[in-house]
Amino acid sequence: MKFMIALLVMGILTQNFTLAKFLGICPFLGVSKKLNTAVGMSLAVIFVMLLATAVTYPLNMFLEAHDLVYLQTIVFILVIAALVQMVEIVLKKYVKSLYNALGIYLPLITTNCAVLGVVILNIDNISAYSAYGFGFGHAMVSSFAAGAGFMLAMVLFAGVRSRLETADVPKSLEGLPITLIAAAIVSMSFLGFTGIVEGMGLL
C-alpha cells in the first residue's frame, strides 16, 4: 500500500510525466490553450494509458515466455494503435456521451509518446522495483499516476497560458518561445517536490 502511494506521488509530483520526464510535450504545448480541451485531452490520455497498460502487461509476459522481448516496440505500438481505433469505434457506437467527450482526442493519442512511454516504463519498472514486487496492480497505479500527472501539468499550464495571451512580451519571444519559458517556470516549481517520497518514508 505504501508503495502504491509512493508510485502515485512520484507519478504526479516528483517525476511528473510531462514536466520532469518530457513525455507528451506535443499535446502539452498544443492542446493546453483552453482549459476544457486540456481536461478532455488529459482524460482521454488517462483512459488510454490505463487501457494500454492493462493490455500490454500480460502481453509482455507472453513475449518473455516465448523469448520474443526484442519485438516489444513493434508489438506494443501496433497493439496500442489497434486498441485505440477499436475503442473509438466501440465508444462511438455504444457510449455516445463518452465518445463526444473524448472521441476527438483518441486518434491523436495513438502515436503519442506518453502512452508508449508509460507502457515501456512500466515494463522497466518490473525489474527496477523488483524489491517491492512490482506487479500488474502497481503497473496500473503508476499508469494512472502518469496520466494524472499529465492532467495536472496540462490544467496548470492552461491557466498560465490564458494569462500569457494578454501579456506584453518581446517580439522575438512571442508565441512558442514564451510558452516554453513559462513551461520552464512551471517545471521549476515542481522541483520543489523533490525528496517528498523519501521524506514521507514511502520508499
Added chain:
Amino acid sequence: MAEKKKYNYGRELTKGFLRENPVLRLVLGTCPTLATSTSVVNGVGMGIAATIVLICSNIAISALRKVIPSKARIPAYIVVIASFVTIVQMLVKAFVPALDESLGVFLPLIVVNCIILGRAEAFAGKNPVLVSAVDGLGMGIGFTAALFCMGAVREILGAGTFLAGIDTMIGGFVDLNGFTGFDFTEGLSRTGLAPMTVFILPAGGFFTFGVIMALANRLADRKGLPKAELRGCEGCPHAAVCGRSECAAEETKETADAVKPSADKKPAADEPPKETDAAAPAGNDGKEADAQ
C-alpha cells in the same frame, strides 16, 4: 506521382538543416529534444540514432509507396518505422551500451517521434527513393544539429563540461588518446562559481529550448520568414487522422468551442493526404541558433 519532376538534391538536403529545421522551425520531436539534450554527447547520440531510422524508413516507405494502400498507410508506416527502431535499438545496445543507458526509454520512443512519421507522411510516401533518402538525411542532420545546440548550451552552463562522456560513446571505435571531454568546473570553482545545475534539470531544458527558438525566430524574422509555430498539422502525422479543421482552428486560437467534437465527422484514417510537403515557406535561411 511526381516521377518526371526534377529534384534539387542539394536543396532537399539543406532544407532540413536550415529553412525547415524539424525542431526549431517545424517544432517536431520536442520530447526527445528536451529529454536527451542534457549533454552534447547524449543529444548527438539521439540525433544520430533518429537519423539512421529516418533515412532507412524513408527509403523503405518510399520504395513501398505504390504498394501501401492509402487507407492503411499510417499503420504500415508505423510497422516499418518500428522495425528500424528495433534494429537500431539492438545495435545501440550491442555497440554503445552507454548511450542505451542514457537515452533510456527515448530510444524505443523514436518510433513515435513526430519527425519520422511526419516525413513518411509528408515526403517519403509521395516521392521517389533517392530523394526521400536525401530528405531523411537532411532532416536527420537538422535534428542532430538542433540537439547539438541545445546540448552544448545546457551542458556548458549546467554541468560546466563540454563533450563529457565522449569516450564512452565513440571510444570503442576511435582512438581518442584519453580525451574525455572538456571540463571547466575546476577553473570555475577557482573563481568561486559553480555550474548552474538547473540547466540540466527539466526546467532548464524548457528554458533553453525557448531561448534558442526565440533566436531562431529572430533570425527568421530578419529573413522575412514567419516565426516557428506549433503547427502540428503541417508535419504532424496525426493530421490525416485527426480532422484538420479542428486542429487548424485550435492553432489559430479561434473560438472557444473550436474543438467541439463533431460527432458526424469521424476523424477517420481514410481521408486522403491533404498536405503537400510539410512546407515551411520557402526562403533562404531559417538559420540555426548559435551554440555558443
